[in-house]
Amino acid sequence: xxxxxxxxxxxxxxxxxxxxxxxxxxxxxxxxxxxxxxxxxxxxxxxxxxxxxxxxxxxxxxxxxxxxxxxxxxxxxxxxxxxxxxxxxxxxxxxxxxxxxxxxxxxxxxxxxxxxxxxxxxxxxxxxxxxxxxxxxxxxxxxxxxxxxxxxxxxxxxxxxxxxxxxxxxxxxxxxxxxxxxxxxxxxxxxxxxxxxxxxxxxxxxxxxxxxxxxxxxxxxxxxxxxxxxxxxxxxxxxxxxxxxxxxxxxxxxxxxxxxxxxxxxxxxxxxxxxxxxxxxxxxxxxxxxxxxxxxxxxxxxxxxxxxxxxxxxxxxxxxxxxxxxxxxxxxxxxxxxxxxxxxxxxxxxxxxxx
Amino acid sequence: xxxxxxxxxxxxxxxxxxxxxxxxxxxxxxxxxxxxxxxxxxxxxxxxxxxxxxxxxxxxxxxxxxxxxxxxxxxxxxxxxxxxxxxxxxxxxxxxxxxxxxxxxxxxxxxxxxxxxxxxxxxxxxxxxxxxxxxxxxxxxxxxxxxxxxxxxxxxxxxxxxxxxxxxxxxxxxxxxxxxxxxxxxxxxxxxxxxxxxxxxxxxxxxxxxxxxxxxxxxxxxxxxxxxxxxxxxxxxxxxxxxxxx
Numbered sequence: 347x348x349x350x351x352x353x354x355x356x357x358x359x360x361x362x363x364x365x366x367x368x369x370x371x372x373x374x375x376x377x378x379x380x381x382x383x384x385x386x387x388x389x390x391x392x393x394x395x396x397x398x399x400x401x402x403x404x405x406x407x408x409x410x411x412x413x414x415x416x417x418x419x420x421x422x423x424x425x426x427x428x429x430x431x432x433x434x435x436x437x438x439x440x441x442x443x444x445x446x447x448x449x450x451x452x453x454x455x456x457x458x459x460x461x462x463x464x465x466x467x468x469x470x471x472x473x474x475x476x477x478x479x480x481x482x483x484x485x486x487x488x489x490x491x492x493x494x495x496x497x498x499x500x501x502x503x504x505x506x507x508x509x510x511x512x513x514x515x516x517x518x519x520x521x522x523x524x525x526x527x528x529x530x531x532x533x534x535x536x537x538x539x540x541x542x543x544x545x546x547x548x549x550x551x552x553x554x555x556x557x558x559x560x561x562x563x564x565x566x567x568x569x570x571x572x573x574x575x576x577x578x579x580x581x582x583x584x585x586x587x588x589x590x591x592x593x594x595x596x597x598x599x600x601x602x603x604x605x606x607x608x609x610x611x612x613x614x615x616x617x618x619x620x621x622x623x624x625x626x627x628x629x630x631x632x633x634x635x636x637x638x639x640x641x642x643x644x645x646x647x648x649x650x651x652x653x654x655x656x657x658x659x660x661x662x663x664x665x666x667x668x669x670x671x672x673x674x675x676x677x678x679x680x681x682x683x684x685x686x687x688x689x690x691x692x693x694x695x696x697x698x699x700x701x
Numbered sequence: 702x703x704x705x706x707x708x709x710x711x712x713x714x715x716x717x718x719x720x721x722x723x724x725x726x727x728x729x730x731x732x733x734x735x736x737x738x739x740x741x742x743x744x745x746x747x748x749x750x751x752x753x754x755x756x757x758x759x760x761x762x763x764x765x766x767x768x769x770x771x772x773x774x775x776x777x778x779x780x781x782x783x784x785x786x787x788x789x790x791x792x793x794x795x796x797x798x799x800x801x802x803x804x805x806x807x808x809x810x811x812x813x814x815x816x817x818x819x820x821x822x823x824x825x826x827x828x829x830x831x832x833x834x835x836x837x838x839x840x841x842x843x844x845x846x847x848x849x850x851x852x853x854x855x856x857x858x859x860x861x862x863x864x865x866x867x868x869x870x871x872x873x874x875x876x877x878x879x880x881x882x883x884x885x886x887x888x889x890x891x892x893x894x895x896x897x898x899x900x901x902x903x904x905x906x907x908x909x910x911x912x913x914x915x916x917x918x919x920x921x922x923x924x925x926x927x928x929x930x931x932x933x934x935x936x937x938x939x940x941x942x943x944x945x946x947x
Contacts, residue, residue: 368819375855
């Protein structure tokens, strides 16, 4: 057993491993940069596995075991890729756009979804392969036909095990989350308390990324329903020009719909879905969405929450700009038509009157 | 002599002999094993521990035994504070305590001391860790660049002049401003000192972000209130409550 050339040299490797196990991810990574011995200890997959499991409980589920550890250095890379958020950083002008494989299949990916309330994980889900809304049939011809249909349709991912489709009143075995705070301040409580992580993993290349913004970007109450709230999470992804999206930006939006029982403050998830939009607010179709998701894994990351929120606000600003332009164009077109008609009327009027 | 006041003799590496009650000595699993399996009358040799260290360890064991048995009227928070003060020693003593606790198999002490070292490392950049523990950098330039690139993602989370930004104010954890001068403000956040570059920048910033480390269970909770005052450009005192979140 080699000793470090420092005051820590008197400590055995076991003790150092015990100390390292108490560190968080960034400090562990920093310790790895100090000297080669600490790097050796810090590379222990067990440490990173523990960190991943405590950060994203979905990685500890049985279904997740074979998804991550099959790649070497798996957990460490997973943590390093998924911990920082995807940021649309203008300073980093040389965005790396990977060479697209000929066909990106939804089964290349895996999803790890975790929802937290006040730092406690309330629901976790692992999906092997992105579930497209269509069910692929057994027949090959039908499959390719359906596949091309799905790829051209607006793309939406709806993981079924988080959603409560048949909700019965009374005890259906779920542990309801009880919200704190006043009944009239639910929006704020949701914004402060709920956190969502949506990690996408490319199984083949071992790249991962967190498509969520952790904190909700917006929380709205649906007045027409009885205690339903919609929360938005997401990130802005710079895309390459060949996809021909306005401003070369796409927004990956995760929409969570929940119901809060007003009297007792119980929270229940109704639907969690993800889709991709461009700056004009239009949904992006299946084929392009898969390319954008692939690209998201290679985007620059940042731990600076404010920069990420700023990017989102800028995107929304651009969206508003496009909407304003469209309205202006329509107004101008209307005025043009009106003035044209007035001119014609006047001309007709001059022609008819002298007669 | 009654069984409640059985004494065990311990001889250290520097030939000092300590006589302690059995209840205190058997906090160490090693001593307990030797006592139960070896000859209980003669002196137990603890070769790897010096007199000073053993005396400190015995203080620790005594305090914990007495508190558990109810002999001392001490609340859990007070015991916690006592532990926190116990580990406020120089680095060499701390490492000696770790090695002794490991050798004597005193789990709670080992846990306490290892956590203290972990807290000393948390949130530090590699250069700071090297300075604190006098670690020699044995990387070549290329190897260091490669490892830094590999771990680049972590760096904007770590402390350093001008890089810490306070994110939220919440209820549980506290930080306390220690010094405030015209040019710098020091904020202790969860046992870690954060240096901010200049007060003027701080005064003008509307929201101040900080990356917090996940809360560890042995961080002492100091109950104080939250205030933020901006008194001219000279001094700003910042007392924060904030919760450790991702």
